[in-house]
Amino acid sequence: MSGGRVVAAKIATLDDSSMRSRMLDDLYPSARASTSTVIEPSEQEISNLPLHPRHWMKVIDAFSIPRLIYNADKKYFEASKSKPTLFPHPSHKTALFRDRYNIIYQRLLRNESFQMSLHSSDMPSLSRSSSSFAPNQCYKLTPVANLLGRSGTSHLLLGLLSVSPTGDLSLADLTGSIALELSHARMIPEDGAWFAPGMIVLIDGIYEEEETIRGSTLGGNGGIGGAIGGRFIGVSICGPPCERREMSLGTNNQQSTKEINSTGGFGWVDFLGVGSERARGPRMRQIQAKCLQDLQEATDDSCRTKIAIMSEVNLDNVKTLDALKRLLGRYNDMPLGERPMAFVLIGNFVHQALINSGGQAGSIDYKEHFDSLAMVLSEFPSLLQRSTFIFVPGENDPWSSAFSAGAASTIPRHPIPEQFTSRVKRAFATANAEPAQSQSSYPSGEAIWTTNPSRITLFGPVHDIAVFRDDISGRLRRSAVSTRQDPGNTTGMDEATSHEVGYTSPREGLVNKAERTEAEYNPISSTVNVSRKLVKTVLDQGTMSPFPISLRPTLWDYASSLHLYPLPSSLVLADPEAAPFCMTYEGCHVMNPGRLVPEDDLSIVRWIEYDFLKNRGKVRVMR
Incomplete structure (x- = not known):
């Protein structure tokens, strides 16, 4: 520490490092396994490390991600003390939503629209004609329980959108719940996001007390199950504003400098088990720069920073196998430096769910x-020797599909069982056994079977890629809440036409600055608009599954593996029902590969080529 800030230190001795570690353990006992001193490595230390990007790539399954819980009292993340189980105590279900609420609540309070400024001239004007807030005041949240006795007043509520036992919409927070009336509510931005039960939303409106509600005399003294009497008439509804990754970690784009900002953030927390941003980030960036420099100077293998991502690889379709063969053949004909370092194959790997019934041996067909x-992969031994193949299952893959029949099964879900993958592993073993590969200094190729969802990290906490396979767009359309919309304005986010998507109108409450291009006023197709709605909905909620347990079953004790806080560097949201897209929202690059072979045109192949160094993906099409 120097002047209240953490600065890059010289190479510490073993005694100094141990002493500092003990001091950090005393300050943050919950982060004991993830914190360490900021030690700048020497050139000799870096040169002795393996300097190939694939050495520093790690696939983390959902069941290996640290189970962290946000402590609202200490305002810090703590490791869960309970042992995970498939049959936890019912209180864990409540803790699942409470943890989501606490994370979004603390994230929201750091937004500039909720922070009181010392100078009124510095405050943004966020008032509306329907709001009782003064022009030079910041937004203030009102707990649901504090609405009692304040009939006819305007308030801003943050809570969980849910369906009450009577079938009506309600909003619940940690203090209580209240019935909602959204028939006159306006979505902010217009048609810019979905709002479904299970999501945490911001609603601005007016509270009205009633002597009787639904035939029960409740007045203002409170109702059954924590519900208060009356109703809340929503005027506007929006999602909680998203927060950039560097803001959550407290780095504020100062990774390139030796001085690290120590104001706020969770930079010392190890969210994925690969080291925290503050402890390992600077060192990993130096190693990355050295790796890329050495690879560019090499003659046989230049800088390989690309990952090929393909989804809905139905192996029971001959067209898919032929398309996969042509795709791999295209990369096999490229020079070594232009080939992807990894291939991500995402299910469903069969079109129909695996069910052992009716006298049919579905598992035998699945193995075939x-x-x-394996026969297709064996034709390209050069790719198997120098690339990593990652397999992510879908809803139709075993064994959960044997019970769900292809419907929504519990997440996270386990990888494909080993009894189906023996031939593929044998193909990699055969390719790596060749003399040319055994004498190579580069890491051998491998096949990794991971969970859904999963994380791919490169150089520790520097690059974080989240992969999730789900039919989320269709589920959002089926369960979204509909409000009265202006029929003359259906474009929604037309003002933000660049790849950087954000909130639009600065007159409508919480605003994030949208990065725009010269084409900001050009019309946007409905496909792009739907893609932006999907990206904004998921990232604003901070979770991959913003649905109630009844709609999207989730293992309670592993719900933290679905969190998108802090935002990953990129997110692969594999949804075959949505059109392929690549776009960036608040610094997180979101990609959807779509179907490898589209159903409407069987003559083309579509996939995504992602460059992790530039944090940009591109949809590729080949006939």
Whole structure:
């Protein structure tokens, strides 16, 4: 510490490092496994490390991600003390939503629209004609329980949108719940996001007390199950504003400098088990720069920073196998430096769910499909020797599909069982056994079978790629809440036409600055608009599954693996029902590969080529 700030220190001795570690353990006992001193490595230390990007790539399954819980009292993340189980105590279900609420609440309070400024001239004007807030005041949240006795007044509420036992919409927070009336509410931005039960939303409106509600005399003294009497008439509804990754970690884009900002953030928390941003970030960036420099100077293998991502790889379809063969053949004909360092294959790997019933041995057929994949991969030993193949299952893959019949099963879900993947592993072992590869200094190729969802990290906490396979767009359309909309304005986010998507009108409450291009006033197709709605909805909620347990079953004790806080560097949201897209929202690059072989045109192949160094993806099409 120097002047109240954490600065890059010289190479510490073993005694100094141990002493500092003990001091940090005393300050943050919950982060004991993730914190360490900021020690700048020497050039000799870096040169002795493996300097190939694939050495520093790690696939983390959902069941290996640290189970962290936000402590609202200490305002810090703590490791869960309970042992995870598939049959936890019912209180864990309540804790799941309470933890989501606390994370979004603390994130919201750091937004500039909720912070009181010392100078009134510095405050943004966020008032509306329907709001009782003064022009030079910041937004203030009102707990639901504090609405009692304040009939006819305007308030801003943050809570969980849910359906009450009577079938009506309600909003609940940690203090209580209240019935909602959204028939006159306006969405902010217009048609810019979905709002469904299970999501945490911001609603601005007016509270009205009633002597009787639904036939029960409740007055203002409180109702059953924590519900207060009356109703809340919503005027506007929006999602909680998202927060950039560097803001959550407290780095504020100062990774390149030796001085690290120590004001706020969770930079010392190890969210994925690969080290925290403050402890390992600067060192990993130096290693990354050295790796890329050495690879560019090499003659046989230049800078390989690309990852090929393909989704809905139905192996039971001959067209898919042929398309996969042509795609791999295209990369096999490229020079070594232009080939992807990894291939991500996302399910469903079969079109129909695996069900062992009706006298049909579905598991035998499923293994034969992967045997066919092994035959295709065996034709390209050069790719198997120098690339990593990652397999992410879908809803139709075993074993959960044997019970769900292809419907929504519990998440996170386990990888594909080993008894189906033996031939594929044998193909990699055969390719790596060749003399040319055994004498190579580069890491051998491998096949990794991971969970859904999963994380891919490169150089520790520097690059974080989240991968999730789900039919989320269709589920959002089916369960979204509809309000009265202006029929003359259906474009929604037309003002933000660049790849950087954000809130639009600065007159409508919480505003994030949208980065725009010269084409900001050009019309946007409905496909792009739907893609932006999907991206904004998911990232604003800070979770991959913003639905109630009844609609999207979730393992309670592993719900933290679905969190998108802090935002990952990129998110692969594989949804075959949505059109392929690549766009950036608040610094997080979101990609959807779509179907490898589209159903409407079987003559083309679509996938995404992602460059992790530039944090940009591009949809590729090949006929």
